[in-house]
Amino acid sequence: MPDSEPSCPVLTAALHQIPTSCGVYLFKDKSGRVLYVGKAVNLKHRLSSYLKAQGKLNPKTTLLLQKMAQVDFLLTATEVEALILERNLIKEHRPRFNVVLRDDKNYLCLRLDLHEPFPRLALVRRFASDGAHYFGPFVSSAALRDILKVMKRVFRLRSCKDKGTPKRTRPCLNYQLGRCLAPCVGLVSEAEYRQAVQEALWFLQGQNKKLVRQLRTQMEAAAVDLKFEQAAILRDRLAAITRLIDRQSIATPSSKDQDVLGLAREGDQALVLLLFVRRGMVTGRLTYEFSQSDSSDAELLDAFLKQYYTPGRLMPEDILLPWPLPDQPLLEEMLREQKRAPVRLLASRRGHHGRLLDLAAENARAALKTLLEAKAQGEPLQELQQRLQLPRLPQRLECLDISTLQGAQSVGALVSFSDGQPNRSSYRRFRIREVEGQDDFAMLAEVVRRHYGRPGQALPDLLVIDGGRGQLAVVVKVLTELGLVAELPVVGLAKAGVTTTGKVVRDRLYLPGRKNPLFLPPGSPGLLLLMHLRDEAHRFAVSYHRQQARQEALQSVLTQVPGLGPQRQKNLLSRFADLTAIRQASLEDLLAVPGLPRAVAQALLDYFNNEKPKPSGPQSAPE
Known part of the structure; x- marks a missing residue:
């Protein structure tokens, strides 16, 4: 092609309309479908670079320019805003020529809100800046539920899903099984319950030595006071905690939460591995495959960081990178604003950071090898x-x-x-x-x-x-x-x-x-x-x-109560987890529901009190 002839007529024609401001640009095809989303500090300079690099572009970019039929742009006030907008547009349009993170679901975390009178451990998938403590993410839901099972037996925190502490006349079955302290019926003081919460918090924060020391002291004190039954309970709790601690492997002396990135390549196949290190222990890993990728290693990691660490995802204090990235300071600023707390992107290989990065790289290579071997056994799509x-x-x-x-x-x-x-x-x-x-x-x-x-x-x-x-x-x-x-x-x-x-x-x-x-x-x-x-x-x-069946069954019951229209039913369902929670609510609990008059709340209470009792034994079912 002669030098006088533009390599991309569409881009050349649009260039005089492009400002020198900061923002995001979108390449689209003839049908208006977004092919690529990019950001730039200077949009005109960035788009001009596509034309100046004639003959030096990689095959992917050359094909992009051939298919492009339209250029759009959006201006932003700052580079950080451009970075956030670029991430959101990639997630919305999933452009063919961008590096796209396919499986971006949120994994389970544990939430513990100390502002509640009687806090409970809850499983959540989204992080919120609400002052509560969050722990995770946990890649394996089965492993997390095993941990919760042990924690229920050891710390005996309530697990009912009611908003606030429910008021009951008798404890549920979890109390009889030794899995709850039953604050709902006043069988434990708030101070005693707070002590159990503090011990659970120490365990989740990795302060195991402090927790073991505390339990051992309590056990010995109970034995001295001849409270042998209490001492036996503490002994069993100590043994359960010790077994759980022994299963965890120490990776670093640091008590910080860290995510460690590793990357492996084989031809056009690339794999990014994310290693979770929580309180010095490796708690899990995730792998993300990128097929037919001719993007550079830096581009892959840059795209991964933008798309993985989205609002609602739990973020660590440190993210360890195998090498520095061009936009590293900008990414760090974006993550810091998102978390509203310091977040460091570290590319240093000194000390234990280097050992963690080597571990992540080794795991990435092993995971990619396993993936390629599985593909070699048979390509299902080709078949x-x-x-x-x-x-x-x-x-x-x-x-x-x-x-x-x-x-x-x-x-x-x-x-x-x-x-x-x-x-x-x-x-x-x-x-x-x-x-x-x-x-x-x-x-x-x-x-x-x-x-x-x-x-x-x-x-x-x-x-x-x-x-x-x-x-x-x-x-x-x-x-x-x-x-x-x-x-x-x-x-x-x-x-x-x-x-x-x-x-x-x-x-x-x-x-x-x-x-x-x-x-x-x-x-x-x-x-x-x-x-x-x-x-x-x-x-x-x-x-x-x-x-849908559960929701309709609940609504069919509520429609039998005079004065409970669709809006009041909706308010009840947003306040209480299920029909059991509504049935166990007191009049004061019902009056706390927005828009529910006392007469209707009393009618609802009377309706449940007049129900025929079900032969369920001396205890109510566990939550």
């Missing part, structure tokens, strides 16, 4: 493209499922997989509106029409229907009406089972225009991926159906 004769690689899969019980609380669910992994940000739920009674086919048609009939709705590379020939025919008919049948490949995946003649059949696929089902080899990567997709859709649909 599906070949066996189903798809026009393109099915990088984006979607699956629909319906969940109902004799036509009641009917819901639909859609799950999405990207590159063989769940993409939870694209999951969708649907309440069935147009169908009454038990008609799964009509429900499926409604969900397809509502979702794929929306203007501008992105289409997957393959739509999987949980069902056989009948369900597939319904979906194909709706897609034909929408004019999408030629653009959207669809298959039905029928479960293994026994036919009416007693013949055992395994999982099979039904394709449009084909009479007989298609059987993939048992255990083939493509079949296993589709089964995983279908099972995830079924799980998502069933969980939503149960949620």
Whole structure:
């Protein structure tokens, strides 16, 4: 191409309109879809650099400029604002040419609010600047629940979900099992309960020596006073705490919370590993795969930091980096403003920092090796493209499922997989509106029409229907009406089972225009991926159906109380966790609900008091 001819006419023509201010720019294609989002201190200078680097651009950027048909920009007052806006736009549009963090869900944390009269340990997924203590994140929910189980037995903090301390006439079963101190019925003073809270806080903060010393002192004092039963209880608590401490591995003498980043590469495959170090102990790790990435290591880490540490996510005091980043001071300022507390990005390899970074890098290499070995055993996407004769690689899969019980609380669910992994940000739920009674086919048609009939709705590379020939025919008919049948490949995946003649059949696929089902080899990567997709859709649909069923059951009870309209029911549900909590509430608790008059609160109390008692034994059920 001659030097006088611009390498990107669209960018050249738009350049004279671009200001020299700080902001964010967006490259879009002909249809208006965002291809790339970037930030710059000087927008004109940054966009000019694309034209000045003719012949020096990498293949990815060259392809981006070829597909770009429009340039937009948004101005910001500061660099930090530009950084935040860039992150939000990437998360919203998920541009093809940006490094995108696919699985950005929040993991479980423990919350302990010392401002409550009788604090409780709660499981949460989002961090809030509310003055409470947060501990985590915990990658394994099973491991976290094991810890909670031990903590209930050792510290005996209440676990009921009521807002505030419930007032009851008798303790729940957790007290009888030795898992709660029962502050709700006054069996423990606030000072004694506070002591148990302090011990739980020491444990969660890693002050194990102080906790063990305190328990041992209390045990010996009880033995001296001949309180042998109390001394035995303290002995058992001390043994349980010691066993839990022994399972934790010390990684650093520092008591700070730290996240450690490691990165590994093999060809165009890259993997970022995040190592969680809490109070000097390694508590877990997360891995994020980036396929077909020709971005530099610094670009990958920069994109990861922007997209992972979003509002609502628990942030450590220190984040250890394997090397310095160009925007490191700016990123540090953004994270500090977000947390409202100091956050340090450290690239130093001295002392224990270096040992932690080496550990993260070693784990990243091992995780990438395992990932590549698994891929070498079989590429499920390539297999599906070949066996189903798809026009393109099915990088984006979607699956629909319906969940109902004799036509009641009917819901639909859609799950999405990207590159063989769940993409939870694209999951969708649907309440069935147009169908009454038990008609799964009509429900499926409604969900397809509502979702794929929306203007501008992105289409997957393959739509999987949980069902056989009948369900597939319904979906194909709706897609034909929408004019999408030629653009959207669809298959039905029928479960293994026994036919009416007693013949055992395994999982099979039904394709449009084909009479007989298609059987993939048992255990083939493509079949296993589709089964995983279908099972995830079924799980998502069933969980939503149960949620709707519980809500409708609660509302059906509340509608029987005079004066409880929809708004007052909503206020009650926002104040109390469930029907059990409302049933156990006192008149004072009910009067604290906004907009609930005394007469209606008394009517609600009378309604529950007049209910026939259920044969549940001498104790109420545990929360």
